[in-house]
Amino acid sequence: MSTGDARSAAPAVTAQANPKRKAASLSWLVPAVTVGGLLPLAVLIWDAYSGALGANPIQRATLQTGLLTLTLLVASLACTPLRLLTGWTWPARIRKALGLLAFGYAALHFLIYLLDHGFSLGVMFEDVLKRPFVTAGFTALLLLVPLALTSGKNSVKKLGFQKWTRLHQLVYLSVALGALHYYWGVKKDHVPPLIYVGVIAVLFAVRFIKRKPTKKKAGPEKTSPA
Numbered sequence: 534m535s536t537g538d539a540r541s542a543a544p545a546v547t548a549q550a551n552p553k554r555k556a557a558s559l560s561w562l563v564p565a566v567t568v569g570g571l572l573p574l575a576v577l578i579w580d581a582y583s584g585a586l587g588a589n590p591i592q593r594a595t596l597q598t599g600l601l602t603l604t605l606l607v608a609s610l611a612c613t614p615l616r617l618l619t620g621w622t623w624p625a626r627i628r629k630a631l632g633l634l635a636f637g638y639a640a641l642h643f644l645i646y647l648l649d650h651g652f653s654l655g656v657m658f659e660d661v662l663k664r665p666f667v668t669a670g671f672t673a674l675l676l677l678v679p680l681a682l683t684s685g686k687n688s689v690k691k692l693g694f695q696k697w698t699r700l701h702q703l704v705y706l707s708v709a710l711g712a713l714h715y716y717w718g719v720k721k722d723h724v725p726p727l728i729y730v731g732v733i734a735v736l737f738a739v740r741f742i743k744r745k746p747t748k749k750k751a752g753p754e755k756t757s758p759a
């Protein structure tokens with residue numbers, strides 16, 4: 534199943550003539566991504582309930598939610614490069630769901646951190662000021678807040694497309710800080726965070742290279758940057 538395959542198999546006119554049918558045929562995509570994205574949460578809750586999180590369940594839950602946040606952020610960031618490279622339209626449809634899932638896991642990651650610190654905001658702010666690793670994570674989370682709050686279609690109308698697009702470019706900074714937070718946070722094996730850094734760099738590069746000529750020819754694109 535792919536929009537790209539369908540497009541190459543049928544004349545372009547057919548696809549354009551049936552936009553509603555095409556949209557309906559992919560109506561399962563966002564619910565499927567949402568359910569798939571919530572599955573790790575269900576597993577985490579089950580593991581916590583059944584005592585399968587090991588000797589330090591809070592640390593284990595912090596690590597798992599941190600990794601899920603970064604992975605989903607990277608996945609949401611991959612949607613536009615994938616669309617630009619393949620011409621498929623479906624990645625654009627799941628981008629918002631991936632971004633909101635990432636934000637949900639980031640909020641949970643932060644809540645678990647707060648739980649670990651007795652819900653003391655004083656201790657939390659001290660930690661944010663003292664440890665650059667926590668500063669980076671906290672800033673990455675703060676940057677996601679306005680994006681989550683303006684993820685609805687109404688916000689695009691209210692802010693105007695250009696302002697909204699500029700605001701949503703904060704996701705680049707957030708994902709970069711998230712990766713830095715991960716890199717600074719690991720004690721021994723720096724290969725996994727470096728893999729994330731590499732993937733993010735490739736995604737940034739694809740967007741940069743593929744976007745420039747398109748803009749000149751077709752004018753500004755009517756999609757969000759994330």
Ligand code: HEM
Nearest residue numbers: 592595596599600602603639643646670671673674711715
């Ligand atoms: C977008 C925001 C964030 C992302 C993407 C993120 C991502 C991550 C990742 C990938 C890890 C490491 C997982 C591993 O080593 O396997 C991690 C660990 C951690 N994060 Fe975050 N994080 C974010 C926000 C925060 C915030 C706001 C805090 C607290 C104020 C925080 C506190 C921690 C702590 C304490 C750990 C280490 C847990 C341990 O080693 O025991 N993170 N995070």
